[in-house]
Structure formats: structure tokens, C-alpha cells
Amino acid sequence: MANASEGGARQLVKLREFSTQLAQRLKEAPGTATEPTRLALRVGSENFLVEMGLAGEIVPLPDIAPVPWTKPWYRGLANVRGRLVGVIDLLHLMGRDPLPEDQAQQLLVFGEGLSVNAAILITRAFGIRNLKDLEPLDAPASPIGWERSRYRDLEGMALTELDLRELATAPAFTAINA
Numbered sequence: 613m614a615n616a617s618e619g620g621a622r623q624l625v626k627l628r629e630f631s632t633q634l635a636q637r638l639k640e641a642p643g644t645a646t647e648p649t650r651l652a653l654r655v656g657s658e659n660f661l662v663e664m665g666l667a668g669e670i671v672p673l674p675d676i677a678p679v680p681w682t683k684p685w686y687r688g689l690a691n692v693r694g695r696l697v698g699v700i701d702l703l704h705l706m707g708r709d710p711l712p713e714d715q716a717q718q719l720l721v722f723g724e725g726l727s728v729n730a731a732i733l734i735t736r737a738f739g740i741r742n743l744k745d746l747e748p749l750d751a752p753a754s755p756i757g758w759e760r761s762r763y764r765d766l767e768g769m770a771l772t773e774l775d776l777r778e779l780a781t782a783p784a785f786t787a788i789n790a
Contacts, residue, residue: 648743652771653720654735655702656711659771661741661763666776668721670737679788684710686788687733692721697731698788705784706756711735728780741765757782 650661671692676699678688685704689696699719704710711733719731746763749770758779763771779785 650741650743650773651720651737652739652741652765653732653737655733656715656735658703659769661771661773662720662776664740666723666726668723670734671719671721673717673719673733681790682788683790690719690731692719692731695721695729697721697729700730700732700785702732722776722780726776726780730780730785741771746771758785 649664651664651667653660653662669692674690674692676688676690679686682688685701687699687701690699697719701711701716715735716733717736718734720734720737721731722728741763743763746765749762749764751762758775760773760775763773765771
């Protein structure tokens with residue numbers, strides 16, 4: 613029993629270290645426009661890239677209060693350091709199956725520059741990718757307005773670039789009423 617709790621504590625420390633390093637890089641991102649870098653995210657089994665300057669922060673999944681009479685992809689409201697954010701199931705919004713509860717581990721909170729209090733449910737953030745190191749692929753099969761380019765990284769993983777600015781203003785995203 614002690615080994616299991618020690619392992620969990622070590623994972624929590626590693627997550628905190630990663631989050632701290634990532635938060636620092638996100639803060640520095642707007643001032644360093646020399647490299648086209650993107651934050652790599654996993655949502656369920658899909659991989660995405662988002663522009664560093666548009667991502668606010670990544671936080672562990674807080675409690676989410678459901679909001680009645682909203683679309684099924686709108687999971688509800690969460691308190692992130694005193695800021696209420698609407699929580700979006702991106703996969704469900706895109707017309708796919710909802711993100712399973714056991715795979716919703718974190719929130720990607722939109723940056724303040726987008727002027728929208730929203731967050732996307734994610735499974736995890738797994739690093740930063742430089743677009744110069746990625747191989748371009750064909751466009752998404754059924755492109756949605758906020759889906760941009762597709763890439764393959766050095767390990768062969770396919771990633772779809774999301775435009776958070778486009779997502780935040782898309783009619784499908786802003787119409788949460790059922």
C-alpha cells in the first residue's frame with residue numbers, strides 16, 4: 613500500500629514540475645516569436661497542436677458544475693483560481709464520441725487574449741513541438757473551421773493544429789443553448 617501511494621506522490625511531483633516548466637514557457641512564448649512552436653495535447657486518442665500564445669494554462673481537472681439547457685458538449689462551469697470557465701468537450705463538439713470521463717484529466721484554459729472564459733477538456737499535454745521539425749500531411753479529411761494543418765512529428769505521431777482564435781468565435785462554439 614505504501615508503494616502505491618509513494619508512486620502516486622512521485623507522479624504528482626513530476627506533473628507539478630512539468631506544469632511549472634510549461635507555465636514558464638507559456639509566459640515566455642509571446643515575447644519569443646522567433647520559432648513557430650506549438651503546445652502538443654492529447655484529447656482521448658487524438659493529438660492536437662495549439663499556438664502557445666493563445667493557451668492560457670493547463671490545470672488538473674477541477675469539479676465541473678453542470679449547466680442545464682446546454683448542448684451535450686458543454687460540460688459545465690469550473691472554477692480555475694477564482695475564474696469561472698466554461699468547459700468544452702472538444703471531441704463531442706467536433707461531432708465525435710464524447711471524451712470518456714476516465715480520459716478527461718486536465719483543462720487547457722484559453723488565454724486572456726481570446727477574451728473568452730473557456731477551457732477544453734484534455735487527456736494531457738505532452739510537450740512542445742517546433743513546426744520546423746514537423747512533416748506536413750494532407751489537410752484534415754473533413755476540415756472544421758478551427759482545424760488547420762496536419763503534421764507528423766519525428767516519432768511518427770500525427771497531430772492536427774487547432775486555431776483557438778477561430779474556435780472561440782465559431783458559431784457552433786458560441787451557441788451553447790440546447
